[in-house]
Amino acid sequence: MRNFFMNKHILVTGGAGFIGSHVTDLLIQRGYRVTVFDNESTGRRADVNPNATFVHGDVRDETALEAVFKTGIDAVIHIAGQASIRLSFMHPEADLNVNTLGTINILKQCIAHKVGRLLFASSMTIYGTPQIAPTPETAYPAPVSYYGVTKYAAERYAHITATRKDLDFDFHVTSFRMFNVYGERQSLTNAYQGVFAIFMGNVLRGEPINIHSDGEQSRDFVHVSDVARAWVDAIDNPQTYGEVINIGTGRPISVNRLCDMVLEAFGYSRETYIVNHHPAQPGDIRVSSADITKARTLLGWQPTIAFEDGMKETINWAKKVMQKA
């Protein structure tokens, strides 16, 4: 039986970015019609699937959003966002405007055009320093970065909107609290987001690797193809309606270990490569590991790519990108 959303028109905000472009590819592969809305601030039009319609626009611009919603949207995958913890401290107003007010703009359009389905890109940063690891969705949210606050606020705006009794249509929201997503198309030159891609870019350019704090802070790396599958599988799965769902692996890897793995994959070690330590940065998280029981139960989802394999595959891709550059 074909599902209800098949052949439907999906709006992917941020679809020129790392995660959004992979979600778009999978949607197209599964037969959806896709419009990508992206301001190309960090995303690249070249990464947008040629079978998707591309609209250059900003989620802060209500007129531009209105025009795209008028084309008839069945579901929104809202991935556009300012994705850097560091930049949230450097430019707090921009972070708030894009992540929180941008999401409010999307919600207003969903209401105005009675779009009944929204999936939102939330983040593990909302947990801050979790009391429990692996961390379940029920953990107390206590973000320690401005970014974590703006993401959490946006997530709450979305879910509270879905419970509004004054709406005259069914509005179903799902949020994914993604952990550290990695894989092909993650920027190798953006020093502000994606620790694995930053380290890869450093080694490919022969630059020292910079570790903040003692390096024993952990991250939970999940491959972008596994992440994209969770998003697309959730679109028409009623069990995910109203839910926030962790997407990670539950396998924490320390930043020191990550550094050693990357160096080894390039044929180096700490004896042969410069690794500098710096003080911790604002908003740094010490422990990060996802409890993914809910994703398994509601979505039948689980990660399929071990970090050791995904890392090698991503490094091979990065080497090719650098050769072409």
Ligand SMILES: NC(=O)c1ccc[n+]([C@@H]2O[C@H](COP(=O)([O-])OP(=O)(O)OC[C@H]3O[C@@H](n4cnc5c(N)ncnc54)[C@H](O)[C@@H]3O)[C@@H](O)[C@H]2O)c1
């Ligand atoms: N990468 C991760 O590990 C991770 C983890 C948790 C949450 N997230 C969230 O997932 C989303 C995607 O992250 P990513 O890693 O793919 O980053 P990315 O920077 O590659 O993607 C963000 C996309 O949004 C677009 N964008 C930014 N501001 C915009 C605006 N004002 N209007 C329209 N488009 C805009 C960018 O051009 C880009 O294409 C972000 O919202 C991020 O906060 C990412």
